[in-house]
Amino acid sequence: MEKKTxxxxxxxxxxxxxxxxxxxxxxxxxxTGVIKEHMAVRNDCGLFDVSHMGELRIAGKDALxxxxxxxxxxxxxxxxxxAKYSPMCNEEGGVVDDLLVYKLEEExxxxxxxxxxxxxxxxxxKAHLSGNVEFDDLSxxxxxxxxxxxxxxxxxxxxCEKDKIPQKYYTFTKECMIDGRIxxxxxxxxxxxxxxxxxxxxxxxxxxxxELLLLNGKEDGLxxxxxxxxxxxxxxxxxxxxxxxxxxxxxxLETGLSFAVKLQKEEDFIGKKxxxxxxxxxxxxxxxxxxxxxxxxxxxxxxxxxxxxxVSTSGTHCPYLGxxxxxxxxxxxxxxxxxxxxxxxxxxxxxxxxxxxxFYKREK
Amino acid sequence: MAELKxxxxxxxVKYTEDGKAKVGLTEYxxxxxxxLVFINLxxxxxxxxxxxxxCDVESVKAVSDVYSPLTGTxxxxxxxxxxxxxxxxxxxxxxxxxxxxxxxxxxxxxSEDEYETFIKSEA
Numbered sequence: 001m002e003k004k005t006x007x008x009x010x011x012x013x014x015x016x017x018x019x020x021x022x023x024x025x026x027x028x029x030x031x032t033g034v035i036k037e038h039m040a041v042r043n044d045c046g047l048f049d050v051s052h053m054g055e056l057r058i059a060g061k062d063a064l065x066x067x068x069x070x071x072x073x074x075x076x077x078x079x080x081x082x083a084k085y086s087p088m089c090n091e092e093g094g095v096v097d098d099l100l101v102y103k104l105e106e107e108x109x110x111x112x113x114x115x116x117x118x119x120x121x122x123x124x125x126k127a128h129l130s131g132n133v134e135f136d137d138l139s140x141x142x143x144x145x146x147x148x149x150x151x152x153x154x155x156x157x158x159x160c161e162k163d164k165i166p167q168k169y170y171t172f173t174k175e176c177m178i179d180g181r182i183x184x185x186x187x188x189x190x191x192x193x194x195x196x197x198x199x200x201x202x203x204x205x206x207x208x209x210x211e212l213l214l215l216n217g218k219e220d221g222l223x224x225x226x227x228x229x230x231x232x233x234x235x236x237x238x239x240x241x242x243x244x245x246x247x248x249x250x251x252x253l254e255t256g257l258s259f260a261v262k263l264q265k266e267e268d269f270i271g272k273k274x275x276x277x278x279x280x281x282x283x284x285x286x287x288x289x290x291x292x293x294x295x296x297x298x299x300x301x302x303x304x305x306x307x308x309x310x311v312s313t314s315g316t317h318c319p320y321l322g323x324x325x326x327x328x329x330x331x332x333x334x335x336x337x338x339x340x341x342x343x344x345x346x347x348x349x350x351x352x353x354x355x356x357x358x359f360y361k362r363e364k
Numbered sequence: 365m366a367e368l369k370x371x372x373x374x375x376x377v378k379y380t381e382d383g384k385a386k387v388g389l390t391e392y393x394x395x396x397x398x399x400l401v402f403i404n405l406x407x408x409x410x411x412x413x414x415x416x417x418x419c420d421v422e423s424v425k426a427v428s429d430v431y432s433p434l435t436g437t438x439x440x441x442x443x444x445x446x447x448x449x450x451x452x453x454x455x456x457x458x459x460x461x462x463x464x465x466x467x468x469x470x471x472x473x474x475s476e477d478e479y480e481t482f483i484k485s486e487a
Contacts (some may be wrong), residue, residue: 032422035399228425256410295402295422316424317401324402346420346427348404 001179005051006143006203008209014224015071022115023194024052027226037229038236038319041192044221046150046316047111047213048230050198051206054118055138059108062131065100067109069129069269073264078103082252083170083189086260087252088121089271093278094248095255097121099179100189106173110138110185110216114242129272143206147213148196148233150302150362155217156197160186169195182209191230193237195363227309237288238327238358244298244314251275252253256285282300283310284332285360289342290324292351300343318359325359326352368457370479371471373415373431373455376457386460387465389430392483398423399456400449406462410438412417414446414469419461421449430461436468 002025011018016027024343026049029037039311040046058066067075073086080103088096098119102110113121122137129135146156155164164176164186172187178287184201214222231241240246246255251259253275263272290296296315301308315326326343369377374393378386378404395398402422412418415467417429418438451459472480 028425029398031402033399035401038424134411232424256393293402294404297427317422 005049006206007049007051007210008143009190010075010207011049011224015075016224016226019227021227022052022097023178025116026052027224029226029228030224031140032223034226034228035319037223037225038232040221040223041149041194041229041233042320043145043150045151045155045217046192046195046225046229047210047217047222048148048225049144049210050230051143051148051203052115052295053139053144053334054113054115055058055116055200056111056113056118056125057109057136057138058111058125058129059105060131060133060135061107062133063107066128066130066133067111067269068267068274069130070125071099071101072261072269072271073101074265075101075103075266080105081166081174083172083187085170087246088124088270089252089275090124090248091251091270091274092249093251093271093274094206095242095246095250095252096124096248098242098246098252098257102172102185102187109198115243117330131216135139139200141201142200145199145201145209145213146192146196146200147217148190148192148194148223148225150195151217151220151222152196155213156186156224158216159205159212167198178209179212181210191239192233192360193231193239200261211255232316232319235314235316235325235327236320238360240285240327241314245329250329251278252280254281254283254285272360283328283329284334284335285313285327285357286314286327286335287357288312288326288343288352288353289355289359290326290350290352291340292349294330294347294348294350295324295343295344296350296352300326300345301332302328303342303344303349305341309341321359325355327357368476369433370475370476371431371433371473372459372482373433373471375431375433377433377470377473378381378397378460380463383467384463385436386435386463387433389452389456390479394453397428398425403449403452403461404446405441405443406438406444406469408440410439411444412436412438412464414471421452432464432469433471433473434464434467436467437465439465
């Protein structure tokens, strides 16, 4: 049976259209619709329930070493209050999951993982703990809200002490009081390609925090947003999604995450040997802009020079850019910007060309 | 809307005086589909068969088939929808998709009241 997040009743009250996602009942959109929700995040601000995400804790003297072995990015120079994105690989270099590492204290970390992978991740991590560490699944103890958009900071300033608002992207305040009464971890992170925050709080406080944010953001255009907009936003910003741009058989190098793979770090992390052995990668993630008519979604075969060169991994019509784009994993020799390709969409060939990623990048 | 007939697959049919019929999507269908961003229209002269897909519409979320409520030949398509599929969201009973002629068979039609009852039973 699907689980309800602590905000389920709020979604119903706000007229969310509820669907099942990764074992949770969540709103795919509200009455406003995906396009308006998407545009609210680009222009003003949107609020998402992301309580389905998993929170795992690793602590102890050897916590850092354990994490360094598990993830491909280098967490050795992180200070408490910093967050880092990283893939976590299997022995073959395929991606078990992609995640965020929060350094809470010198020997205490919170790892935030995809809902659909949480059980798999927890089992994988437990099997690869090294030395003196504790491991806990804290997912039931956290609700998570994402406040995303250019006006997010201004909205938070109304209900949060200004000096508690993290100023740098990928930093966080471990203990922050919203409206002087709701404790939460406030992190300047997100999955929309926009400035914004993620707030981790107790499930008991989630409903109150949700309504408080919506009330205080109303004058700035804040509206609740569903999973539909979350997907179009991340896609427009070309952020990879587990199960689409990567999985157990795709390496982070192939899917364009080399910035988060530190082959030169001291630890011989899981998957490193396989990646080195593979050597020069033969496929890569590219952006496609549809030049013909239609929308290329996932699992469409991509052709060039009359032969199959790969497959699309995600695609949609991007509300902000006003055009259809897709991401695909293709043979590297065809990855040059401007290369004309075809995608087979439900038995019909749709023309596209390779374009630069990300499709959308916010102005700083 | 008494002149409209409805199907269980959420299309509407409106007969015109010359024995042709216009076909579109219902208010309930457009609500369920969400914001439409693309439509793949049939072509004039295409033969269509009752309950076979003859068109597809795409929202930002997904692609959905539209089933033909009639067997016949496509007389005209509403080309305005190519650039503005959102017209279906805005005015579902004005934004016709295609006009069908030489009609030889029809789906099981519901009246407006029957259709309303049907939607409630589905929800």
